[in-house]
Amino acid sequence: MTRKLLILAAAGGSAALLLGALGFQYLGGLPPCDLCIWQRWPHLAAVVLGGAALTLRGRALPLLGAVAALTTSGFGLYHTGVERGWWQGPSTCTSAPVGGLTPDQLMEQIMSAPLVRCDEVPWELLGLSMASWNAIAALGLALVWLAAARATR
Secondary structure: OOHHHHHHHHHHHHHHHHHHHHHHHHOOOOOOOHHHHHHHHHHHHHHHHHHHHHHOOOOHHHHHHHHHHHHHHHHHHHHHHHHOOOOOOOOOOOOOOOOOOOHHHHHHHHHHOOOOOOOOOOOEEOOEEHHHHHHHHHHHHHHHHHHHHHHOO
16 A cells, blocks of 8 residues: 555544534534543644645654544543543543532532543443444554555655
8 A cells, every 4th residue: 555545544544533522512412521522633633734744754753643543543542441430530521529518519510520530431332332343443543554654765
C-alpha cells in the first residue's frame, strides 16, 4: 500500500470513530462521560495530522499520528478499567462514597455530580464497551500510521 493510502486509511479510521461517537451521542441519545471526551481529542488530532501528512513529506507526521492513535487507545484502555472496576476513575465522573457526610454535604455532592458516569457501560457489543472497542480500533490505526511512516521515502 502506498503512503498516501495508508495515511488516508489511518486518518479516515479516526474520522469514522469520531463520527461514530458523535452519532451515538446525538442520534443514539448516549451522552459522553469525561473519559469518552478524552478519547475524542486524539482522534481529532489524527485527522488533522492526516491532512497535513498528505501534503508534507517526512516521517514526523505519520509518527505523530501513531502517537495520537496510541494515546486514544490508552485512554480507552484506562476507561475500560474504570468501567470494569479494575481501578478508580477520575472523581469527576465516578461515584464517590457517601459515608460520613452530613445531609447538606450529601445533597451538595448529588447536585454537583456529573450527569454521565465513567464507571457505567451505556452500550456494549460482544461484551465490550465503546471504550474497549475504541482501544482496540485505535491500536490498529496506530499500526497503520506506523506503516505509513515506514512507507515514507
